[in-house]
Amino acid sequence: MAPGCSLGRRQAGRGSTMYTLSWKRYSLMAVVSSSRIMGRATKQKWFRNGLMSTAMSLVLTWPPNSPDLNTIDHLWDVLDKQIRSMEVPPRNLQDLKDLLLTSWCQIPEHTFRDLVESMPRRVKNKGKYLATLTASCNFFYSSNSELKESLRNFTLSNPNIRHLRILLHGPVGAGKSTFINSLSSVFQQRITAKVKAASSASTSCTKTYKGYEIKCLPTGTLPVTIFDFMGLEDTAQNVHPDDFKNALRGHLPDGYKFNHEKPLSSNDPRYIRNPSVGEKTHCLVCVVSANSISRMSNATIDQMKLVLEEASELGIPGAVIMTMSDLVCPAVTYDLKYVYTSKTIKTKMEECSNKLQIPMTCIFPVKNYHDEIKTNDDTDILLLLALKQIAHFANDYVEDLGPQERS
Numbered sequence: 310m311a312p313g314c315s316l317g318r319r320q321a322g323r324g325s326t327m328y329t330l331s332w333k334r335y336s337l338m339a340v341v342s343s344s345r346i347m348g349r350a351t352k353q354k355w356f357r358n359g360l361m362s363t364a365m366s367l368v369l370t371w372p373p374n375s376p377d378l379n380t381i382d383h384l385w386d387v388l389d390k391q392i393r394s395m396e397v398p399p400r401n402l403q404d405l406k407d408l409l410l411t412s413w414c415q416i417p418e419h420t421f422r423d424l425v426e427s428m429p430r431r432v433k434n435k436g437k438y439l440a441t442l443t444a445s446c447n448f449f450y451s452s453n454s455e456l457k458e459s460l461r462n463f464t465l466s467n468p469n470i471r472h473l474r475i476l477l478h479g480p481v482g483a484g485k486s487t488f489i490n491s492l493s494s495v496f497q498q499r500i501t502a503k504v505k506a507a508s509s510a511s512t513s514c515t516k517t518y519k520g521y522e523i524k525c526l527p528t529g530t531l532p533v534t535i536f537d538f539m540g541l542e543d544t545a546q547n548v549h550p551d552d553f554k555n556a557l558r559g560h561l562p563d564g565y566k567f568n569h570e571k572p573l574s575s576n577d578p579r580y581i582r583n584p585s586v587g588e589k590t591h592c593l594v595c596v597v598s599a600n601s602i603s604r605m606s607n608a609t610i611d612q613m614k615l616v617l618e619e620a621s622e623l624g625i626p627g628a629v630i631m632t633m634s635d636l637v638c639p640a641v642t643y644d645l646k647y648v649y650t651s652k653t654i655k656t657k658m659e660e661c662s663n664k665l666q667i668p669m670t671c672i673f674p675v676k677n678y679h680d681e682i683k684t685n686d687d688t689d690i691l692l693l694l695a696l697k698q699i700a701h702f703a704n705d706y707v708e709d710l711g712p713q714e715r716s
């Protein structure tokens with residue numbers, strides 16, 4: 310192609326070339342071809358806001374063999390090949406326009422017919438992939454209110470308990486306390502800050518073992534209590550490992566102030582000797598930040614694994630909340646809906662899975678409310694989906710437990 314016709318060109322996936330042309334129609338064609346996953350309005354907005362680099366990062370975050378079920382894309386490829394194979398390339402925009410129109414008219418009829426007739430086969434081949442992709446995106450269109458309603462009316466599987474007990478643990482500053490505030494915000498439809506969160510610190514801001522119920526409008530609470538734990542530090546001031554065991558088994562009282570020098574002993578009057586089934590932990594949730602998972606020290610990982618193993622021995626299910634998804638992928642920062650299609654987020658989830666030995670199905674990427682002044686649907690939905698799954702894990706665990714009332 311003559312230099313005057315093109316201002317730039319980029320390869321953006323299978324058969325997709327992104328041209329930056331001054332000729333409007335071809336420019337539109339090229340953009341459609343390379344970023345078929347974006348709606349027209351989104352594309353216009355991204356162009357308007359000068360977010361092309363973000364757009365490209367999103368294109369690259371999609372799988373390389375994204376489904377090419379759009380028949381017209383194949384015809385763009387045919388045109389592309391024809392223009393490139395010209396012995397004399399177009400010298401100017403008018404030339405290019407004329408050549409494109411001529412080439413379009415010369416595309417043989419059988420090419421169109423083949424494309425149409427091959428559609429059922431291509432749909433079949435790509436169907437499985439599409440089903441996964443659609444399923445992962447679809448929940449963003451599930452209604453926020455439906456999810457809230459299902460949690461409000463959550464039926465506990467064990468008549469001996471009133472609340473599922475979820476225990477959060479993880480490194481300092483991972484967003485544990487902010488996660489509890491975020492869940493409260495979701496159900497109160499305003500930003501709440503009941504639990505003290507850190508601005509920035511290397512030592513844990515949370516010093517007390519405390520359970521929080523989630524209030525929901527208009528009245529009432531969810532059948533879930535979330536316990537905040539002191540963050541794991543790379544210092545000698547760390548929480549004593551036996552206090553984790555105490556918390557899992559239900560020996561730690563609500564309001565217990567952590568003492569890194571010694572754990573709560575069974576001789577202490579505050580020690581709950583025979584915890585009821587409702588006082589035990591029903592699901593252990595590791596909270597890690599997507600932004601710092603790669604930098605987590607081996608000591609912290611080992612401590613987390615130790616607690617997970619302890620929980621696993623007791624039969625308590627484990628899960629991971631991966632916070633700060635907004636800080637690792639530009640596309641997700643731009644629009645949270647891309648969380649489950651972002652390759653960066655998937656890589657971070659895999660890293661979590663490998664480091665903590667937790668299956669991918671138990672890892673939930675979220676973004677906490679941390680600098681917003683009001684709630685929004687996309688942030689709500691990720692938080693709600695995570696909470697719903699965790700509640701199910703805990704509910705499955707308590708199903709077979711007896712009353713074990715405290716003596």
Ligand SMILES: Nc1nc2c(ncn2[C@@H]2O[C@H](COP(=O)(O)OP(=O)(O)OP(=O)(O)O)[C@@H](O)[C@H]2O)c(=O)[nH]1
Nearest residue numbers: 482483484485486487506507513514515540633677
């Ligand atoms: N961008 C972003 N910031 C977050 C997110 N979650 C938490 N934060 C910020 O991270 C910082 C630490 O959050 P906390 O909730 O205090 O973390 P923590 O795990 O409770 O920490 P400790 O109690 O000190 O162990 C706060 O400044 C939050 O505003 C998130 O999803 N995205």
Ligand SMILES: [Mg+2]
Nearest residue numbers: 485486514515
């Ligand atoms: Mg905290």
